[in-house]
Amino acid sequence: MAATQTPSTAHACCAIEHTEAVENYLKAIYALTARGESASTSAIAERLSVAPPSVSAMIGRLRESNLVEQAAWGHILLTAHGQVHARRVVRRHRLLETFLHRVLGLGWDEIHAEAEVLEHRLSEQLEDLIDAALDFPDRDPHGDPIPGKTGPHHESEExxxxxxxxxxxxxxxxxxxxxxxxxxxxxxxxxxxxxxxxxxxxxxxxxxxxxxxxxxxxxxxxxxxxxxxxxxxxxxxxxxx
Amino acid sequence: MAATQTPSTAHACCAIEHTEAVENYLKAIYALTARGESASTSAIAERLSVAPPSVSAMIGRLRESNLVEQAAWGHILLTAHGQVHARRVVRRHRLLETFLHRVLGLGWDEIHAEAEVLEHRLSEQLEDLIDAALDFPDRDPHGDPIPGKTGPHHESEExxxxxxxxxxxxxxxxxxxxxxxxxxxxxxxxxxxxxxxxxxxxxxxxxxxxxxxxxxxxxxxxxxxxxxxxxxxxxxxxxxx
DNA sequence: CGGCTGAATTAGACCGCCCTAATGTTGCCA
DNA sequence: TGGCAACATTAGGGCGGTCTAATTCAGCCG
Incomplete structure (x- = not known):
């Protein structure tokens, strides 16, 4: 009688797990759409080194979670909701890059790969502590702007x-x-x-x-x-x- | 004609991926067997909050990779090889705990959970850098000894x-x-x-x-x-x- | 306007890891 | 010695994420 945990008519806001794969897809779409237009299946596939059908499948799941929408045939966009999540991942990535560079002395060319794997496991608390330890930087060592915890954010347009x-x-x-x-x-x-x-x-x-x-x-x-x-x-x- | 990549008669030394799950099993077995005898399926299951059949399945895979052996019915031991891998995970865990405590000021009670998720993604380079940044500590904040990169190691017996x-x-x-x-x-x-x-x-x-x-x-x-x-x-x- | 090209999707399968339910094994104790 | 409880394993299934092969779709060009 009682409603089960997954009422099929619900809004399905956060139904999807924030797995590493999901975060990587959101980040890829964010990066591809940051400077302008929409992302294509094949562009995402290439960026993530994955086969196009894998992208289609994932996009389907993301769409059901309202993280992504398809404007036209194959034109993929982040929803407002999806953008929030994507920016959180980007924020963690760039904070980590800055931290690894400034605190541990990792080379310019090495920080990206390390941050790429750690960003998915960084708790909010650690994110905040790192941010504070770095005195709230607004650019990472590559010059990319670090999104704030909330609020608007613009990728630099150079x-x-x-x-x-x-x-x-x-x-x-x-x-x-x-x-x-x-x-x-x-x-x-x-x-x-x-x-x-x-x-x-x-x-x-x-x-x-x-x-x-x-x-x-x-x-x-x-x-x-x-x-x-x-x-x-x-x-x-x-x-x- | 040429031998394929997976000759079934091979030694199968490192056939298994070092996934998070694998590392967690190795760590659990290490912890259970550190002070004495062998580990049981159910003890591992309990420690990892997993059902016993999942343990049986994983143990089968670990055994095929020569990371684990079963002395008698249900008595699970790490091989020398498995111990090396387990200690590396423990080393990363304890280094991370120390780092999070000393550098980022995380509380005593918080570092374990954070280290637990980060330890699987720490590259060897980062491991070394953290080790050096901490001036090569030999105990983590809880008093547990940090294994060296190689060589023998004893858990403290108190x-x-x-x-x-x-x-x-x-x-x-x-x-x-x-x-x-x-x-x-x-x-x-x-x-x-x-x-x-x-x-x-x-x-x-x-x-x-x-x-x-x-x-x-x-x-x-x-x-x-x-x-x-x-x-x-x-x-x-x-x-x- | 029809057909072709290239992009996107569906179909079908696999692997890793997990689960529950059912079945085997061991060893203890009456 | 027989039986039972505890433990381990097999059987069968699911989910997330990936793949290849086959199919569908949009748009362009002859």
Whole structure:
């Protein structure tokens, strides 16, 4: 007579477990949709190194939990609810990266992988303690903004270094955290958030770039260029606005 | 024609994944067999809050991987190989407990649960860094010895406080890490490893104990008494050996 | 407008880990 | 010695998450 624990007509708000897999899917969708449009099944599959049907199945489960909705055929979006959860995961990830870097001295190129596995097991209490121990940082070592516990959050919107042209002065604001080889190389060159680059030469193939940083010239491969984001600081730009 | 990846006749040394479940079973068996004899299916089941058939199934898998052997009917032992793996998990657990306590200021009663979930995701590199950051501790905050990365290891062999008698002076060496309620209470009383207790009175029911610590008298419930281990420091004892 | 391509989904299966219910085994004690 | 209680195991099933193979769908181009 009494209602069972799973009334089928219920709102099904938090019916799904917050498993590692679920968190990874939410994070992937968040990352793919952060800069603009919706995520596709295949993009999620690629990002998570998983087969497309696995994504379809998971999306089905996430949709039933109101974490995700499908605007049109194959266009996947996070609901407001899903965004809250995704941001919590991102927050834990970036706090962990900062902690591992500042407190344990882990290299720039190593923190992402470690944070990736620990983020799913970080209790709220530990999250708060780490946040406080770091004096409430708002950017991780790669320059990505750390979401607050609640409230709105915007991923930083910067331009790719690839969009700069010869003569520009470019302020590096973030580097990709997912490419450890590139990070290792950039660490060697001492190029990271806050560093200014003078664009000296564009290679004809359109990929690599000759830049000057800390007074030294470097040829950055297309691979490295893609890992760098920031803003152009050309004189016209700074004067204009 | 070529041999496949799983030749059925192979030694099957490390065929099993080091999943969280596997590590938890190894740890449970380690804990149950540390002080003496072999572990039983039901004891493992109880410790892991799992049904006995689940244990049987897992033991079968662990046996195929040479991590465990069954001496007699239902008598489960870790192989040398299994002990190595179990100790690594215990090492990570106790290092994490120490780290969480000393670096992040987590309470005595909270560190066990946090370490329990993080220990399975700690990379070897992080393990080493934490070890170094703590200056290579050899005991965790509960007084349990932290196994080295390699080499022999002995769990400390101390006696239960319950075995003390009136008039004894008892040196607390460790407290159980698994009973957070008891730990919280002991923390309030400031009773932990290194503290000496004077046994003033045994209750007739055999459980609780009237003791004096830091000059103050306390009545310890049977629950608390069971959580405390150490050595009797009675005059005869200290004089004798 | 029909067919083709590529993306998405369904179909069907597997593995790890868990459960309950039923069956075997052991050893103790009357 | 027989029987019973306690313990261990087998039998059978479920769920989460993954896979491959087959199918459906949207959109484009001839």
């Amino acid at each position: 331009f790719a270094l690839a969009s700069a042209v010869r003569g520009d002065r470019f302020l590096v604001e973030r580097v990709s955290d997912r490419d450890s080889a590139a990070l290792r190389r950039l660490a060697e060159l001492d190029i990271g958030p806050g560093v200014e680059l003078d664009i000296e030469q564009l290679s004809p193939d359109g990929g690599s770039l000759q830049v000057r940083a800390h007074g030294q010239g470097h040829l950055l491969s297309a691979h490295l260029v893609d890992a760098i984001g920031g803003h152009v600081l050309s004189p016209t730009d700074t004067a204009q606005s | 006696f239960a406080l319950a075995s003390a008698v009136r008039g004894d002076r008892f040196l607390v060496e460790r407290v159980s890490d698994r009973d957070s309620a008891a730990l919280r209470r002991l923390a309030e009383l400031d009773i932990g490893p290194g503290v000496e207790l004077d046994i003033e009175q045994l209750s007739p029911d055999g459980g609780s104990l009237q003791v004096r610590a830091h000059g103050q008298g306390h009545l310890l419930s049977a629950h608390l008494v069971d959580a405390i281990g150490g050595h009797v420091l009675s005059p005869t004892d200290t004089a004798q050996s």
